[in-house]
Amino acid sequence: MAKVRGAIVVDQERCKGCGICVVACPTGVIQLAKQVNGKGYNYAVMDKPEACIGCANCGQVCPDSVISVYRVKI
Amino acid sequence: MADIDIKDIIKEENLIYTKPKVITDTVMHYCPGCSHGVAHKLVAEVIDDMDIQDKTIGISPVGCSVLAYNYLDIDWQQAAHGRAPALATAAKRLMPNHYVFTYQGDGDLASIGAAEILHACNRGENITVIFINNAIYGMTGGQMAPTTLVGMKTATSPYGRSTELNGYPLKITELIAQLPGVAYVTRQSVHTPAAVRKTKKAIRKGFENQDKKIGTSFIEIVSTCSSGWKLSPVKSNEWMEEHMFKFYPLGDLKDSEKESEESYKKYIE
Ligand SMILES: Cc1ncc(C[n+]2csc(CCOP(=O)(O)OP(=O)(O)O)c2C)c(N)n1
Ligand code: SF4
Ligand code: SF4
Ligand code: SF4
Ligand SMILES: [Mg+2]
Numbered sequence: 001m002a003k004v005r006g007a008i009v010v011d012q013e014r015c016k017g018c019g020i021c022v023v024a025c026p027t028g029v030i031q032l033a034k035q036v037n038g039k040g041y042n043y044a045v046m047d048k049p050e051a052c053i054g055c056a057n058c059g060q061v062c063p064d065s066v067i068s069v070y071r072v073k074i
Numbered sequence: 075m076a077d078i079d080i081k082d083i084i085k086e087e088n089l090i091y092t093k094p095k096v097i098t099d100t101v102m103h104y105c106p107g108c109s110h111g112v113a114h115k116l117v118a119e120v121i122d123d124m125d126i127q128d129k130t131i132g133i134s135p136v137g138c139s140v141l142a143y144n145y146l147d148i149d150w151q152q153a154a155h156g157r158a159p160a161l162a163t164a165a166k167r168l169m170p171n172h173y174v175f176t177y178q179g180d181g182d183l184a185s186i187g188a189a190e191i192l193h194a195c196n197r198g199e200n201i202t203v204i205f206i207n208n209a210i211y212g213m214t215g216g217q218m219a220p221t222t223l224v225g226m227k228t229a230t231s232p233y234g235r236s237t238e239l240n241g242y243p244l245k246i247t248e249l250i251a252q253l254p255g256v257a258y259v260t261r262q263s264v265h266t267p268a269a270v271r272k273t274k275k276a277i278r279k280g281f282e283n284q285d286k287k288i289g290t291s292f293i294e295i296v297s298t299c300s301s302g303w304k305l306s307p308v309k310s311n312e313w314m315e316e317h318m319f320k321f322y323p324l325g326d327l328k329d330s331e332k333e334s335e336e337s338y339k340k341y342i343e
Contacts, residue, residue, distance in 0.1 A: 007084050017106060018106035019307060020107050020308060023308055054083075057267035060271070061264070061265070065093040065094070065111070065115050067092075068092040068093070069089070069092070072078065
């Protein structure tokens with residue numbers, strides 16, 4: 001059966017660490033980093049990259065449009 | 075699960091979602107998690123999808139979104155407080171083949187601009203209105219708005235809004251839905267992926283209605299203001315679901331077209 005894998009790229013310097021993408025992800029991929037960016041925000045990172053299905057939920061809810069989503073069938 | 079490497083997924087040809095073209099590279103000044111950012115993005119996506127970047131005119135308000143013209147790469151005018159519908163009326167009448175929308179907060183639209191929006195909708199101007207209702211004056215530091223819920227604490231209602239002192243929260247969208255000039259009135263939100271997709275459809279419909287010249291399209295987006303509400307962005311979304319949606323229920327209020335002149339002429343015949 002064809003499987004879908006996804007990945008996201010967050011523009012970390014522009015992320016404001018709001019956490020809205022974290023709760024929007026159905027598979028718990030995203031967490032806020034312990035480190036902060038130049039503006040002092042705990043930016044979003046892929047914590048469990050292998051769980052990403054490329055559904056783009058995170059990108060759609062991000063107020064700052066800083067998430068790009070990639071998807072492949074394998 | 076070493077079946078595929080992340081770097082083999084992150085390739086140009088696999089890109090399925092990214093910032094819309096119409097959104098500029100300027101960092102938005104909005105607070106973390108502010109609904110304004112999502113609402114801007116959805117308007118931008120609709121403009122991208124309809125390929126109307128050079129034919130779209132936005133009218134920005136006074137309020138946190140006063141600087142919207144920095145974030146969407148289209149033509150803009152910035153209106154005096156509450157007067158966006160008047161500028162939109164002029165722009166649309168002078169350039170009827172352009173897509174004209176106002177983008178207004180609840181203080182701007184439902185308070186100082188209440189007369190302006192009611193008359194524009196009553197005239198059935200062929201414009202689209204994006205109404206961001208976060209139940210507060212975000213920009214000026216979280217004062218009570220006409221849409222503030224009873225009991226809700228703000229800078230100017232520190233013990234909670236009281237009907238005795240402050241009157242009742244104004245359901246302006248319900249008022250507007252009764253006007254014969256409006257074609258489409260809906261109330262949506264942008265707090266979940268499903269809500270975002272619905273709101274995008276609503277905005278698209280609002281823009282397409284301008285082609286049909288069937289009257290005003292009015293899209294309320296029930297929104298958060300985490301700074302004004304003094305909650306985290308995620309908690310603000312929860313508070314909105316729990317309290318705002320009860321008073322401001324989501325869904326369509328009108329979906330047809332403005333009323334015919336005939337149905338009004340009969341009174342003097
Ligand atoms: C004529 C005039 N009166 C008052 C103000 C002060 N003022 C600036 S923004 C604002 C209200 C903004 O609230 P809203 O429209 O809800 O926008 P938000 O910031 O919440 O998005 C007010 C009263 C002003 N700028 N001009
Ligand atoms: S939604 Fe966007 S801005 Fe907010 S934490 Fe996620 S990536 Fe950052
Ligand atoms: S694309 Fe979907 S699965 Fe992947 S991180 Fe975003 S929300 Fe989670
Ligand atoms: S004050 Fe409120 S409405 Fe204004 S940017 Fe901050 S969260 Fe958004
Ligand atoms: Mg407001």
